[in-house]
Amino acid sequence: MRTVRLTGTDVLIKTGSPHLEVPLNHRRSTVIAISALLAATFAPVVTSTSAFAAPLPAFAAAEPNQVTDLTVTQADGFATVAWTPVPGVTDYQIERTAVDASNAPTGTPTVVGVWRPNRQVNNEEPTFADAGFNPGSRFQWRVRARIGTAEQPYSSPVFDTTKAPWGDPAVAGQNLRTQWETTQAAQYTSDVNEYAYTAEVDRLSERVRVVEIGRTVQNRPINMFVIGYPTPPATPAAVAATSPLAVNCNVHGNEPGDREACLIMARQLAFSNDARTLGLLKNTTVLIVPTINGDGRAANTRGNVTGQDLNRDYSLIRQPETAAYVRMLRDYRPVAGYDGHEYGNSQAGDLPMLPPRHQNVAQQIFDESLDMIENHMYVEGAKDGWWACPYGCANGSGVGLSEETILRNTLGLKNTVNSLLELRSSGGATRPDEGNTANNRRRKTFSALWTFNQFMDYHHNQLSDIKTARGEAIEFQAGNNGRIVFRGSRIVPLHPAPHPGEAGPREDLPTPDMILDNAPCAYKLTEAQYNGARTDGPNDVGATVAERIAAHGWKVVKVADGYVVPLAQPERGLIPLLLDEQGEEEWVSGERVYPTLTGRHNGPLTISGFACLSGATVNGPVNLRPGATLVATNTTISGPVNAANAAGVFFGDSVVRGPLQVANTNGPVTVIGTNVSGPVNLVNNTNGAAPYFAGNSVSGPLNCAGNSTAPTNLEVRNVVNGPRAGQCATL
Amino acid sequence: MRTRLLAVVVVAALALAGCTSDSSTTTAVSGPLCDELPKGDEPGNPTALASEPVDQALQWITVLTTFEGALRASELVPELEGKKAITVLAPSDDAFMAKFSQDNLDELMIKDKDTLRTLLRAHIVDRSLSLADLRDADSVTTLDGTTVKVGEADKMARIGDEATTVCADYRIANGRVHVINHVLGNLPTTAGQGDSGH
Structure with missing residues (x-):
């Protein structure tokens, strides 16, 4: 540490650290350290109480490099100090002094901030939000430029009363205070x-x-x-x-x-x-x-x-x-x-x-x-x-x-x-x-x-x-x-100048072991994984995975030997992070379920059990047998789709050239980002939360009725060239 | 990551800065930090704390939130309030931040309360010592049994090798509180370690 003797025997400041623990503020003189100035540029302000007693007359001509056009605008808990920039200067110091109703100083002048170019994205109109005072107090503000560390003349002062804490003390409600x-x-x-x-x-x-x-x-x-x-x-x-x-x-x-x-x-x-x-x-x-x-x-x-x-x-x-x-x-x-x-x-x-x-x-x-x-x-x-x-x-x-x-x-x-x-x-x-x-x-x-x-x-x-x-x-x-x-960030590019010397968060790109190029269609959990007791909560008791999945709101299909969580749903980005063994902090290592059809299929397609169509093309009708599950993403089906008494139906980013009929599903239904050329009927789907019908384009009528919970569009509107009826009247 | 470095601010000519009063009914505190703490007739001013028990008084000294929370967590308050007289050498929040990582601090306050109690006892003396007493003494023995050298440091008191008082002579119901700028005791420094970003 370096000891700097500032004013004779008055003040000793040990610098060499970016921090001073406290600003010095006392009666004989005022010393406020702005910590970034560090040892090299450390330039405390020492002002005697007599120096600011006589503000410049308003008509005085500006001295060289003197800040002009100072304004102070009051807001809740802060004051915006603004001025006209002085060409060629390094930075500005903002000074505040407590004053009474007649503008006589009641406290010592304090430098409350330094404006420098990287504080704001445009430098033509410098502003500084001064905060850190008791709202309602009255102050004088002045600003001065510095060239290097050389202080230039202060601006004329501005006097103003800061905004009192929000709310009229005489109005019920407004007068509440924490x-x-x-x-x-x-x-x-x-x-x-x-x-x-x-x-x-x-x-x-x-x-x-x-x-x-x-x-x-x-x-x-x-x-x-x-x-x-x-x-x-x-x-x-x-x-x-x-x-x-x-x-x-x-x-x-x-x-x-x-x-x-x-x-x-x-x-x-x-x-x-x-x-x-x-x-x-x-x-x-x-x-x-x-x-x-x-x-x-x-x-x-x-x-x-x-x-x-x-x-x-x-x-x-x-x-x-x-x-x-x-x-x-x-x-x-x-x-x-x-x-x-x-x-x-x-x-x-x-x-x-x-x-x-x-x-x-x-x-x-x-x-x-x-x-x-x-x-x-x-x-x-x-x-x-x-x-x-x-x-x-x-x-x-x-x-x-x-x-x-x-x-x-x-x-x-x-x-x-x-x-x-x-x-x-x-x-x-x-x-x-x-x-x-x-x-x-x-x-x-x-x-x-x-x-x-x-x-x-x-x-x-x-x-x-x-x-x-x-x-x-x-x-x-x-x-x-x-x-x-599984882990890895997008780069946050630094904002263009004027932000010199600023560093954003580090790249944090994913390492190869954190990438899965071949995404599965779904994850399958065993009974033990889904409903088993967990010990990762308070007092070694944790909610089951089933309960946590429900809290996130994911759709799950009950199948004969477990539970399937398709990725064809809005939180697809999150699901693998919790259900894949490659995840950094996963709940369980679910079984990756890969697509069952990725190419072309000509002729009728009848689905029993679990089918996952990914990037597939089906030229013909698709029929789901009772208890079957269909997950279709980036898939084109030329023909009607008929699901009656299915266990689950998922469409994402797909095309159906023909009617889409989903009835009596005993599990989740979600149709998102899908283009349907034909009527859509979602009826009597009675098990599970609200069917999702969001961001679709339908050439034909849209009818929803008898679903145990009305379908939702998740506030993503559908384009429907036909009447919308029943529970989907507003989707 | 929370990393902070502290510089010691020593104000040589700052006698009883800003916090004194001519009135004999007010409590005088002294030190470079005092002017930034509640003063005059503000809520939590030193005079208002003079008859408060230690746990209540600490809640008003804004820079002591870590120490105050730690003292509650330690469950030492009844013991301290039962003593005839105490001196609390209370490190500031900045001092705690410079000493312990966030994870370490939570560990002490939530799970390792025996260590926390020992740490806090290292900051308490079982008699009432004013700033003048601390400056005049050579050493004090804290409740953990440690002997700590004390003495003058300009107008403040030095406590141990590193700490000095930064706002001294708060009176409380059964003694004194002095805000200090370093954590005492012998626990390792962990500040800067671990994951303590957002």
């Missing part, structure tokens, strides 16, 4: 306080229904806000029909910053009457799970009470918390998601984000997720002053990889556009390091609140694109297309 707010961020909101707050939001707002989606190991409720306007749809299926979006706020118990933002956002959505909020809620439903890991939050542990990291369990669902979330995803079908975390890497920007990279995620979902991050978050961040960046940013080579156990990837494998969100919990390149102080908590929480609000705007503005991507992804997956990758 424990975190009432303690001025000295304490996080406790479990009990969360439940009370949640119940009051629920009670006082017609827009809100709070649903308990499960319980933790220690029996804490896992609540979800379901928010719509004027009221949220009544059932999960009705919510799904609105293409909802979901925010998961607190999976790691010791990363609580996002959760506080979620609780505030729930209040805003419940009680705000501004046009934007109402516009959002009229068109969709917002799902907010504030605390999936209530036990870990209460104990301040990363994992749940068993020590399991829940964000390594969303595919495996060994724990009740993750199982609850996955069942929610099955029932509510959010089309987009965010997953909130905190991150200690000081090299990161304000808000590291990352799309689902696992190579089994459909390309469309990856692309749309990256679009959300780069073309919305980066762009809006540049307007409001927040620095969104790729997860990793620098020194992040070990993170952001392809584990399907991580919600980001699990969601992608469920065809949900989504991103990870990290809140930088330590100091960094452009912010002072304030440790776990109230001000740093506020910075994290209000940056999360900004992100989640932007997420809602993105969903609102881009819903058509999101739905298109999701629909194409579901059709791609149900067609059992492409190789299987």
